[in-house]
Amino acid sequence: MSTSIANNLSHNKYYIWIxxxxxxxxxxxxxxxxxxxxxYEVGSFFLNWxxxxxxxxxxxxxxxxxxxxxxxxxxxPGEYGACWAxxxxxxxxxxxGFYPVEELWRVNLTFALLPLAIIGVLxxxxxxxxxxxxxxxxxxxxxxxxxYGGPGLSxxxxxxxxxxxxxxxxxxxxxxxxxxLSILLALGRRSKLPIIKSICVVFIEFIRGVPxxxxxxxxxxxxxxxLPDGVxxxxxxxxxxxxxxxxxxxxxxxxxxxxxxxxxxQVEAAQSMGLTYWQTTRKIVLPQALKIAIPPIVNTCIGLxxxxxxxxxxxxFDLLGIGRAALSDMTWTKLYYEVYVFIxxxxxxxxxxxxxxxxxxxxxxxxxxx
Amino acid sequence: xTEQVIQLEKVNKWYDDFHVLKxxxxxxxxxxxxxxxxxxxSGKSTMIRCINRLEAHQEGKIVVHGTELTNDLKNIDLIRKxxxxxxQQFNLFPHLSVLDxxxxxxxxxxKMPKKEAEEIAMSYLEKVKIPExxxxxxGQLSGGxxxxxxxxxxxxxxxxxxxxxxxxxxxxxxxxxxVLDVMIQLAEEGMTMLVVTHEMGFAKTVADQMIFMDEGRIxxxxxxxxxxxxxxxxxxxxxxxxxxxx
Numbered sequence: 001m002s003t004s005i006a007n008n009l010s011h012n013k014y015y016i017w018i019x020x021x022x023x024x025x026x027x028x029x030x031x032x033x034x035x036x037x038x039x040y041e042v043g044s045f046f047l048n049w050x051x052x053x054x055x056x057x058x059x060x061x062x063x064x065x066x067x068x069x070x071x072x073x074x075x076x077p078g079e080y081g082a083c084w085a086x087x088x089x090x091x092x093x094x095x096x097g098f099y100p101v102e103e104l105w106r107v108n109l110t111f112a113l114l115p116l117a118i119i120g121v122l123x124x125x126x127x128x129x130x131x132x133x134x135x136x137x138x139x140x141x142x143x144x145x146x147x148y149g150g151p152g153l154s155x156x157x158x159x160x161x162x163x164x165x166x167x168x169x170x171x172x173x174x175x176x177x178x179x180x181l182s183i184l185l186a187l188g189r190r191s192k193l194p195i196i197k198s199i200c201v202v203f204i205e206f207i208r209g210v211p212x213x214x215x216x217x218x219x220x221x222x223x224x225x226x227l228p229d230g231v232x233x234x235x236x237x238x239x240x241x242x243x244x245x246x247x248x249x250x251x252x253x254x255x256x257x258x259x260x261x262x263x264x265x266q267v268e269a270a271q272s273m274g275l276t277y278w279q280t281t282r283k284i285v286l287p288q289a290l291k292i293a294i295p296p297i298v299n300t301c302i303g304l305x306x307x308x309x310x311x312x313x314x315x316x317f318d319l320l321g322i323g324r325a326a327l328s329d330m331t332w333t334k335l336y337y338e339v340y341v342f343i344x345x346x347x348x349x350x351x352x353x354x355x356x357x358x359x360x361x362x363x364x365x366x367x368x369x370x
Numbered sequence: 371x372t373e374q375v376i377q378l379e380k381v382n383k384w385y386d387d388f389h390v391l392k393x394x395x396x397x398x399x400x401x402x403x404x405x406x407x408x409x410x411x412s413g414k415s416t417m418i419r420c421i422n423r424l425e426a427h428q429e430g431k432i433v434v435h436g437t438e439l440t441n442d443l444k445n446i447d448l449i450r451k452x453x454x455x456x457x458q459q460f461n462l463f464p465h466l467s468v469l470d471x472x473x474x475x476x477x478x479x480x481k482m483p484k485k486e487a488e489e490i491a492m493s494y495l496e497k498v499k500i501p502e503x504x505x506x507x508x509g510q511l512s513g514g515x516x517x518x519x520x521x522x523x524x525x526x527x528x529x530x531x532x533x534x535x536x537x538x539x540x541x542x543x544x545x546x547x548x549v550l551d552v553m554i555q556l557a558e559e560g561m562t563m564l565v566v567t568h569e570m571g572f573a574k575t576v577a578d579q580m581i582f583m584d585e586g587r588i589x590x591x592x593x594x595x596x597x598x599x600x601x602x603x604x605x606x607x608x609x610x611x612x613x614x615x616x
Contacts, residue, residue, distance in 0.1 A: 263459075263461075265457055265459050265461035266461060266463065268424050268455075268457070268461065269455075269457060269461035269462075269463070269520075269523075270463075271424065271450065272422055272424060272450060272453075272454070272455040272524075273450065273451075273454075273474075273475035273479060273523070273524070273527055274447055274450040274451040274475060274479040274527065275474075275475060275478060275479060276447070279478050279479075283474060283478065284463055287465050288463075288464070288465050291465065365465070367464055367465060367507040367508075367509055367510075
């Protein structure tokens with residue numbers, strides 16, 4: 001008896017919400033119906049294409065797909081959807097580029113350790129956080145050793161790296177290096193010392209005034225000119241330098257916005273108690289400024305992560321570059337949709353993750369009742 | 371034998387062309403409680419902000435505890451450790467809990483162990499009568515409570531001089547008393563205090579010197595009974611009539 005009343009009530013609640021929000025007037029109802037039809041049409045088209053009428057490893061005749069001509073849609077045109085076999089067959093390339101197959105465990109291990117390396121930075125309430133942070137600082141060395149090689153491990157040149165490995169390498173390293181640099185740039189730009197201030201202003205304005213592609217070309221062509229003879233950094237490192245500087249300039253402006261929002265009284269209160277400039281900056285100014293700047297900082301991080309795909313123009317095979325390489329392979333050519341949808345999905349997962357994390361942070365750091 | 375703790379000699383200060391402080395002479399003895407009043411823009415806040423170097427003066431001499439304020443950062447740090455300040459806008463750190471607000475400076479400036487600093491913080495919170503708010507954030511407190519936390523935060527550095535820059539001006543009327551009560555208690559304990567305020571009732575209760583400032587000058591300085599009953603300058607008379615009879 002009582003449960004049926006409860007059911008009725010909850011039923012009522014949804015019913016009331018639907019009537020109130022979707023069918024409150026006949027215009028509203030009309031738009032609701034049109035929108036539902038639209039969502040149904042687009043959604044069913046996509047799901048049919050991507051899942052229900054798609055090939056994964058085998059075509060409709062049960063044959064293993066090793067060539068695009070075996071895709072169902074190429075056997076019976078118009079009847080079938082996506083042919084995901086290209087992703088399956090070239091999975092290793094999408095993930096690792098041309099990394100030697102027998103050494104792939106090294107990349108997998110590095111990937112697997114990455115969450116452990118960043119979890120301590122992202123979350124402050126986890127047990128043993130201190131040890132996670134230690135690991136965060138050790139991780140770059142471990143990753144370098146695992147990926148590039150060293151004593152006991154064969155060397156794998158960065159020209160063999162590719163796919164998600166390069167995308168993550170540039171994205172994660174670029175963001176990690178750019179963050180401290182951008183804080184210094186933002187503080188420097190507000191400094192009272194004229195020389196420091198002008199260096200920061202010139203750097204930020206110059207980098208922001210130039211397209212990333214130009215920076216990548218510049219780094220690729222001109223970096224060797226500035227370095228002593230014999231020092232010849234590889235392409236990936238050059239790209240990393242360009243990406244890091246680019247990211248640092250943008251992030252610095254985001255952080256400067258946060259710094260400007262801190263009332264003068266905060267600094268005065270800290271100073272009046274005898275805190276030094278660096279203590280005030282570290283304990284009072286930055287925690288508040290970074291909190292305010294979380295949305296724009298994450299925005300630039302997401303931007304950078306996607307912009308790493310530009311490195312394909314200087315001959316690096318990031319995820320997008322590998323996808324294009326796959327498409328230029330005569331065996332698999334013309335499967336554009338599959339490749340680009342897959343690449344989009346991978347980028348989306350990482351970018352959406354960053355976006356959700358930023359929302360979580362904003363919520364967590366809220367300290368007032370508003 | 372009284373001890374001079376603050377001395378200002380012929381202090382002048384400009385903001386660009388604007389002459390904010392004109393030939394300020396002032397000496398404060400240990401345990402003295404000086405209330406400074408005057409119309410807005412008269413330089414009273416600027417004057418006390420010069421005493422802990424939140425503002426730099428351009429001419430003259432400011433000596434606190436025998437240390438002269440110059441550009442020497444060491445001297446500035448030394449003086450700031452012994453001079454507490456309470457602001458009109460409280461200026462609590464919104465990202466830190468009340469307890470962390472108070473224990474911050476003892477931990478970082480005095481290098482005190484965290485536990486000890488927090489015990490001291492709690493003792494000052496009890497002194498300002500809000501120990502139960504220790505774990506809250508400033509944004510969750512009323513204005514009067516925030517200002518009392520700000521006073522506790524300054525006291526936690528164990529200063530021997532306290533500067534108050536219009537401590538009750540940003541408060542709702544019903545909260546002013548709780549803050550003034552704390553300040554009266556401090557005065558009774560013998561703290562050297564410089565208070566910029568328009569709370570004349572408070573001034574009559576605790577001040578042993580009144581200062582009236584106008585247009586960057588100290589126009590009148592006198593004991594409270596004389597200041598209120600028999601002001602010498604016309605400017606002071608006008609000001610007092612305006613704030614006392616409204």
